[in-house]
Amino acid sequence: MSTLIEASEPASCRILVVATAGGLTNAAPILEISRILAARGYHIDFGTLQGQEHFAKPYHFISRVHTLGPGIPIDVEEREYLRMTEWDIAKGFGPVMQTKQFLDSSWPCVYSSLSAIMTDPERRPDLILGDYLVDAVRDMQIEYDIPIAMHWPQMPFMALPASYIPGHAGLQIEVMTSEHATIRQRLINELVPLRIAPAAIRYKRWLRQMRKTAGVHRMLATPRKPDHLMLVNSFFGVEVPKDLPPNVVAIGPVLADEYGALDDEMIRFLEEHRKVLYIALGTHVLLGGGALEKILDGAMSSLRADVIDGIIWSIRGMARRQFDLGAAIRTSSGKHATVQELLDGCNPDFRFLEFAPQRALLAHPSTRCYLTHGGASSTNESVYHGIPTVTIGVYFDQLQNAIRLRDAGVSVPLDKHKFTAQDLSHAIATIMRDDSGSFRQNCQRLQQVAGVASRRKFLAADMIEEVLFDHRGRRNGPDKGRPLHLQTADMRMPYWKAKNWDLSALVGGVTILALGLVVVLPVTLVKAL
Structure with a gap:
């Protein structure tokens, strides 16, 4: 179902912005990035769930709104968010996975609606800019070879590991790094994957069955690094600094230039x-x-x-x-x-x-x-x-x-x-x-850093354009198998080769052989004499 909101001049490229679960909090940042792209001449469409179409009203550049599925009934929303409030990971991760199941339950409708859009030449976008909760966007990338950019409010969980970040990224308890953590705190974080495993297995079974019912028999991979552009709506100063691949960019805080006034x-x-x-x-x-x-x-x-x-x-x-x-x-x-x-x-x-x-x-x-x-x-x-x-x-x-x-x-x-x-x-x-003045000092410091970092929403738009140009060039050229130009080569190699284990084994073998010759050869010569 599509609703024409405002006619606009044709743009060189059409970008579909998709946000479903999470409400306006999840939609607003990618709509702000879209504002910049619209000013550059891009044609912007917006896809969301029923009842959330009004998110597009302040963004007059949006030409068409696609309703991707039914909204969440108020009573269900209240029940689920009340249950989320009772989370206590000290008692287990079952409720966490139940919440993830609730947030993912709109996937069949969203997947079907996005597939219909992708097969319609008049509506098919050239790129999809999606919120991290919309897994169906990644399905579109796989099935229709369309470039995507995914927005995350923080560094993605279960990805981009670092040796000094204990446990799985995004699932830390008490501490964010090992720098000042005790052995107990580090051990607690390292054991989180074991504690979450039973609930995660049940969730995966449910997810696999839901996708199978919709005719999709593959599961989405969770690699250490993404195969698409990932825009993180945060900045180092709040986030833990770590090395990032070229296709993961911290572009936050993404905020509107204007906001509502006080009455x-x-x-x-x-x-x-x-x-x-x-x-x-x-x-x-x-x-x-x-x-x-x-x-x-x-x-x-x-x-x-x-x-x-x-x-x-x-x-x-x-x-x-x-x-x-x-x-x-x-x-x-x-x-x-x-x-x-x-x-x-x-x-x-x-x-x-x-x-x-x-x-x-x-x-x-x-x-x-x-x-x-x-x-x-x-x-x-x-x-x-x-x-x-x-x-x-x-x-x-x-x-x-x-x-x-x-x-x-x-x-x-x-x-x-x-x-x-x-x-x-x-x-x-x-x-x-604030007896020591530390709160005042740190707030001023972080405010200044955030002020500079907030300009990176323009970088987000630049990166989207970059991915579009790269994809268009690969798709229209003779070398269609060429990967995304921002993806590091290790993600297309066997782990042993990316880590040079074969070279290490070869060097180790040669070294052992050489040492053996140094030790054995003289003994052999002495015996021969």
């Missing part, structure tokens, strides 16, 4: 309060009522102690429903109020918002601390605007982002299962008082 009420609130705590736990994070009440209690405790003088909490309807509205919370005045009364605005120093212009709030000088779940967008926006954070990671990359921000010196992380209201108020006080 008059918010401007007045921020002018009257100079030490504001901003709370936002993302679109999909659904913490249980107990955790939400601890956050309320800890924030109010900070307010009573004059560590902060105002609180703004952005929380959407589905997350609000997790509150116990009758629970009593001690307010900044020392009196008690129910959660419902706080939601209704009974406290002049506390504002609940259904939606907040987040970047405008983070950019305002009155916003001094940010309580976040550590999602990809929130991480990029906090460092770009130089705001220290208290981070409560809930699932997926949020858990690693909490460690990354801690290691960068700009955050105090809290464990979602163990934190108390007192832990939260202490973390806020640690940031606000």
Whole structure:
């Protein structure tokens, strides 16, 4: 199903942007990169699930929206994200794989819809720019020999290993590198693949059956290095520095040049309060009522102690429903109020918002601390605007982002299962008082680095063009078997040859033979004499 949004002049090349699971957080970065490509004359289409077509409205250059499959029902979304909130990898990885199964469940529809687009000469793109959750894009690369670029919010997990990064990349626990890790921490990370194996095997069986039912009998490979262009929406300073192949490029933080403004009420609130705590736990994070009440209690405790003088909490309807509205919370005045009364605005120093212009709030000088779940967008926006954070990671990359921000010196992380209201108020006080000045210094340092790195979204567009030109030249020339020009040769060689094991064996054999001759020959000559 396709909906024409706005007619546009034909471009030299058509690029299809695809984002399904993950909502606008996953779609926005690749749409921003598409904005640059559209300005260069490329024809941009957008593919997503039903109910998410409105993501394209602010991007007037998009000529056509393709609905790739049904959206996720609200009740299913709420159930699954509540289950994700209960992740506890200390107890096993079964829930993690169940979530991966939920996110991958749209594959049959997306695969079928993309296949229909690829076989239609009027709609077939010259390149697909996809979000990392859309495996069907990689299927299109295999089946239709189309170049692809995949967007990742962080360095890809289970790929690009480094000897000083313990365990599998993207699945680290407690530490991101071995540099200051104890033997226990390193061992815990190295054992993660064994702990995850049973759940991963069940997931692979389900995935294989789903693909087989759709008539696809191959599984997608998970090589150490990709065979396509990979654009990572992060930067070194947050990410652990490591060697990257030419087709993996850190291009983040990808942010829009303009963002929504504060309304008059918010401007007045921020002018009257100079030490504001901003709370936002993302679109999909659904913490249980107990955790939400601890956050309320800890924030109010900070307010009573004059560590902060105002609180703004952005929380959407589905997350609000997790509150116990009758629970009593001690307010900044020392009196008690129910959660419902706080939601209704009974406290002049506390504002609940259904939606907040987040970047405008983070950019305002009155916003001094940010309580976040550590999602990809929130991480990029906090460092770009130089705001220290208290981070409560809930699932997926949020858990690693909490460690990354801690290691960068700009955050105090809290464990979602163990934190108390007192832990939260202490973390806020640690940031606000900043006795050593390290939070201020590191926030300024990282903000400046992020400001420079944010210009690399133009590099992302350049790399996409480069891949297009290379593919067009290979496809139209006599040497059609030539691989992607950015792919390193070791990915097309046997492992033993790429590591020169044969040469090492040859040299070792010759050395042993030579040593043998040196030792044996004199003895033989002496005996002969």
